[in-house]
Amino acid sequence: MNTSRAEQRSRERLVVVGGDAAGMSAASQARRLKGPDALEIVAFERGHFTSFSACGIPYWVGGDVPERDRLIARSPEEHRARDIDLRMRTEVVEIDVEGSRVRARDLDAGTESWTAYDKLVIATGARPVRPDLPGVDADGVHGVQTLDDGQALLDTLTATEGRRAVVVGAGYIGVEMAEALINRGYEVTVVNRGREPMSTLDPDMGRLVHKAMEGMGITMVDDAEVTALRTDDGRVRAVATEDAEYPADVVVLGIGVRPETELARAAGLPVGDHGGLLTDLALRVRGHANIWAGGDCVEVLDLVSGRERHIPLGTHANKHGQIIGANVGGDYATFPGVVGTAVSKVCDLEIARTGLREKDADRAGLQYVTVTIESTSRAGYYPGAAPMTVKMLAERRTGRLLGVQIVGREGAGKRVDIAAVALTAGMTVEQMTALDLGYAPPFSPVWDPVLVAARKATAAVRSGTS
Amino acid sequence: MNTSRAEQRSRERLVVVGGDAAGMSAASQARRLKGPDALEIVAFERGHFTSFSACGIPYWVGGDVPERDRLIARSPEEHRARDIDLRMRTEVVEIDVEGSRVRARDLDAGTESWTAYDKLVIATGARPVRPDLPGVDADGVHGVQTLDDGQALLDTLTATEGRRAVVVGAGYIGVEMAEALINRGYEVTVVNRGREPMSTLDPDMGRLVHKAMEGMGITMVDDAEVTALRTDDGRVRAVATEDAEYPADVVVLGIGVRPETELARAAGLPVGDHGGLLTDLALRVRGHANIWAGGDCVEVLDLVSGRERHIPLGTHANKHGQIIGANVGGDYATFPGVVGTAVSKVCDLEIARTGLREKDADRAGLQYVTVTIESTSRAGYYPGAAPMTVKMLAERRTGRLLGVQIVGREGAGKRVDIAAVALTAGMTVEQMTALDLGYAPPFSPVWDPVLVAARKATAAVRSGTS
Structure with missing residues (x-):
């Protein structure tokens, strides 16, 4: 299987490590631009699936999506049909950069082999953060990172008679899994180390999520560090914190993920403060002319703070793949x-954020004003x-928009896009007050909630108060 | 009632002509900034209502909004409680600028009197366009511009046994009234002089509206000029075009509106090509240091084409009022x-647009590419x-975004805001492909439909084709 340098000369060879969104989008886009005569593409995937929607797993587990394969955007066979030499269940264990x-x-x-x-x-x-806790490997304890994880959890849900579920973590995965388990008829407890759920929001906005989730019958335990998973006969029975124990027939770990960069580190490639690979704007690994990286294993530039961040999200991974492929x-x-x-x-609570939280702005050295407003998704009189x-x-003085957080019901979440585009454009909140947004009673009050916030923020910037 | 100049010296007097969104927002905002000791405010309104949502009338007529007064944002009494000398049923018949x-x-x-x-x-x-047709004043023929109009139409609907309604015009008012009458249990025919309904869209997108409305059981008659309203005993019985007659127990005129600027014209104030008053950016009437104008009676600058347009819309009127008041x-x-x-x-069809249509771009001298894509409001696998x-x-060569039109179902309409902000910021479609929009399976496919369009448009700009 060792490929000689001489063989390569006839055509270039692209090797892709990882067969999910970023890797296979890159492979597909590269194939679109260069046919098999010009470019050989070899892709390695250690798992059983390619190009699947990890973000969709909570909805499959919860029953909104009826079957696993709906989450697969493109199967290995489909990739192979496009002249991509895809090697499944094959893990790259070393990169020899030299x-x-x-x-x-x-x-x-x-078996092992080298590919040039x-x-x-x-x-x-x-890779999901898996806390080093007693009992974490017991039956009934599940992550939800891969389709295999999702299937294992579903198998447990089917096999388990008890109806008590504990979710550890209250970030995106945690709250989405809480919904999934509610939909499956479980009594759900969410145990969260943070002051409030959704630490990607400021705590005052996280508080709204806490209250709303309690209103759905979910038991919310904040400020709680899990110390152990109690087991009996190899099965999980409870989640223990310093203060209490929460009986559990099933436990879902939704603590977040870290960039999978051990391989890259071992090869001497540059990794940033958040553990992700560092690239240039063309997504080339810094200092390496023929290596690109994208998706959940890289750090990305935050355009608002000017710093690098790690944001594992399918939408970025897909963009990265397209760009790398190009x-x-x-x-x-x-x-x-x-x-x-x-x-x-x-459930029906929508949660959205863009830009900086207060602590992000503090960390970036930015001074700012904050305003919070209440409004409605449609004209007040519309059903x-x-x-x-x-x-x-x-931002204080300049009035530049720094961030927006929204918590509401139907029609709240995607309004964050208005602010996302305004942030990208570097608009001030006063400029935003003039935005020509879609208005009709079924769609918005005559002043869209984002405009109401922008007006109040403009006033706060002028008065210099927060 | 004649107020002498001498009296005025003690405090300034602001006179507001028109007691709806723009006028009363201006009065209220001015009052917030200056108390009654510094500024006297006199407002004249010829109708029975102030500050009402004309955009809400179709939903009141259709039954979604249970009562008229829900559409009134602020009553005359509420305005008066804020020290605004509001004179209802009082029409300004002359402006003496000199x-x-x-x-x-x-x-x-x-009675009549002068106020300085x-x-x-x-x-x-x-004012609504009321075609000069035989029978247009018959019973059963209604406009829907004012609350009085809405009440008159509701009275007709209640009193009429027949269940055949014809809507003349297929713009916003026309299609919204079609929905209202469907909701009231009518057989609805929409007669439209344009090639397709919704002439604020390009015809290819209007065609989608045509088909969807037909799918709702609405009879769509395009390319049809109404020649007469057939009456019998003073009541409307049918709508006649050159080719056919459409039986009608009730007729709704939704042909659009024109700026109400006769008063201003007579006073020698500058009026533009679309019949609206011309102002500077502070909404001061051009050439007049102490006269402002806003709302449906003015023309506004289209930031994309650089030309003046007339866009009667409550959201602009409210903004104008705030700005004038400031x-x-x-x-x-x-x-x-x-x-x-x-x-x-x-009904469940959402229709949105921003920026230029093909014919607007042609008129502005812009060359462009167009792309049309199909996508979904949520991840394809999500219910x-x-x-x-x-x-x-x-735009050809530069790739600057010129316009977006969207026709779809739930979740389609407000996506236009993404494009509205991008247009305001002068983004290119290639810049848009990198927009960091909210993604999760219940809210969007991994590539938001607007991003899919931006990618295709980027490719079209590069290849130079449309």
């Missing part, structure tokens, strides 16, 4: 950065007008 | 212009994912 080759292990056969590359794409994704294929594209937009829901709370941060 | 005074007629008493002003706000709104009250604010955003719905069509125009 020698421009990777060593890969066939996980089923147990002219161009390399690293798309190793992220550059690998001889075209040109860049990823300018992110503004930190995210949206989620728990279904649902309340929403919008918090806005603007 | 003499800085207005002549007003009390419509009930029949230091500052004048003209907010006379728009300037009148000694503060400073401007209205930079619009990008032409509008959103509407017919309720509804199809939507997005059309995008981008």
